[in-house]
Amino acid sequence: GYPVPQVYRRGPGELVLERIEGPTMLDDLAAHPWRTRSHARTLADLHRRLHEIEAPEDLLPHPVAGGAVLHLDLHPGNVICSPHGPVVIDWGNVRRGAGEVDVALTWILMGAMEGDQAPLAGSALDRARKRLERALT
Helix, strand or coil: CCCCCCEEEEECCEEEECCCCCCEHHHHHHHCHHHHHHHHHHHHHHHHHHHCCECCCCCCECCCCCCEEECCCCCHHHEEEECCEEEECCCCCCEEECHHHHHHHHHHHHHHHHHHCHHHCCCHHHHHHHHHHHHHC
């Protein structure tokens, strides 16, 4: 029930997934900064729902022990705003651990984005990112 692309094929070093159409949440925020609160609620809900899923025992553990599935890269750039709702992509870092670690890492990643966006200071993208950070806290 969690919004992820359908897996078509999985093998050693190979993962073929459904293609999801739509902008990333980050791109949508840049184009529609008034959606900041709505996207912040969606991102928080995606974290909450993910951390309610009990991680399989064979999933690699995070150093901070826990039983939840952790994405470890769940930020607006890894959420596609599809016509059917948000879809979480980029599962290369998934682990088992404490959900709070995932939320904290999202906060750190979003703060790091500030440095990456320096040429866009004052742009709609920068303002949207800052509003999303405030809304998440």
